[in-house]
Amino acid sequence: MVGPSGAGKTTLLRSCNGTVPAAAGGVAINGRALSDMGERELRRTRSELAFIPQDLALVPELRVVANVLAGGFGRGGLLTALRALLKPRRADAQRAFELLQRVGVGDQLYKRSDKLSGGEQQRVAVARALFGGPRVLLADEPVASVDPERARDTLALLLELAREQGFALLVSLHNLKLARELFGRLLGLRRGRLLFDCAPEQLGPGELAALYALDPSEDEQRD
């Protein structure tokens, strides 16, 4: 999903799991509208939708293992949460470790999350998303704050995981070049509207110009 700042990428992603209600239209999953779901059903649905926000939203005071286990809270109760906080089950810790190892930060399992570098924290957020065994992974600007070389690695990792674990991946991106290079389907968003939905090969210069053109009416509004 590409588009200029303010196009509504984050809003669209957040309305996919219902944390932002859709102002118009609606979100349906397997034919069921989110707005029709009761609390129990909404919770079950959400537990299969992993979301990685741009600021990651880890709990910095907690150990990495607790943050990763938080990805699986949708399937447990308060007790599950308290155990994750105080004394994680051996099997859970083992799984968290394997996921962290898969994303390249296995040795950080018991560190405090805010002691990790930005890139490492991002990988922890990916592991947290994977821990719930999602069917859809929504990632908001996952490479906004990393250098270009690492950006490619991170996106490649997400794509690889999606193929490996069989979940759908919806990513919002600023970097059009990376988006065209790595992804099979592009959605162009501008001022809250869908401009195009096609494979990167089908994308012509006209569409791109329309996506990023400076709109004179916008400039007037800004004044």
Added chain:
Amino acid sequence: MSSATDSRAGTQRTMVGAGKRRAVVGAIAAAGLASAALLSAQGQLALPGLESLELLARFFSHALRPALDYGSPFVPVSAPPLLLQVATATWRTVQLAVAAMSLALPVALLLGFAGASAWWRLPGPGGRAVLRRLGPLVYAPARVVMTLARSVHELLWALLFLAAVGLSDTAAVLAIAIPYAGTLGKVFSEMIDEAPRDAAVQLTGSGATAAQAFSVALLPRALPDMAAYSFYRFECALRSAAVLGFFGPETLGKFIRLAWNESLYAELWTYLYALFTLIALSDMASRALRQRFLGEAPAR
């Protein structure tokens, strides 16, 4: 054209800023002048008399030579050595403060959770409707109880108990514990409500209940501040326990009052230094504990 508009708007903004600043400084200056006028009208600004200056001089002249033994000839033979007396009084002060805090803390935690709005206003499924209805019914009474408890100062509570049953140690502990529970609870509830909610919102977005998000993503963020504030209140409790000695309990305050009444300034300073050492030690202990258990950076 547009840049001209911009710069004009900018100038206007700075002018508004300067006007506001001038108003604030003016108001502070006016308040200062008003209070000076009020005090001098009551004769408070008059210089202290020679007699009170002499008293102050005698008091401070002993600062560098606190007593290590009794100075007065009228000490009963049965009295313990002065330093033992100081140590005992210090220990009693600590006991009183610890007893008061161990009563106040659990009550404050309960009141603090009940008086926070985060646990029932947090978005997310999981008994949300029930919580929304129940929340205000718990929240409002908790806030009222906290306000009632802390609106009366511990010295006033002590006077009340003194009038009613005499100030026993138990009464002194209660006199401190009641307002402290109110103050701690109020601050706890605000720390919980002000903790960043991004992680809590993120968790509920992937299926966590409000209770899960509250206990994992909100409480741990407030906990270091809550611990730091509790340690600070413990320090306040030490001082309050010392002062309540003025009304009877055998804490440092009692002996400070006796020494003052009999103009035994050297002994007075010994007790003051004991109090100072106590506060400094509690500060060091709190810092060490927080570093050990909350992983806080040493430089804070």
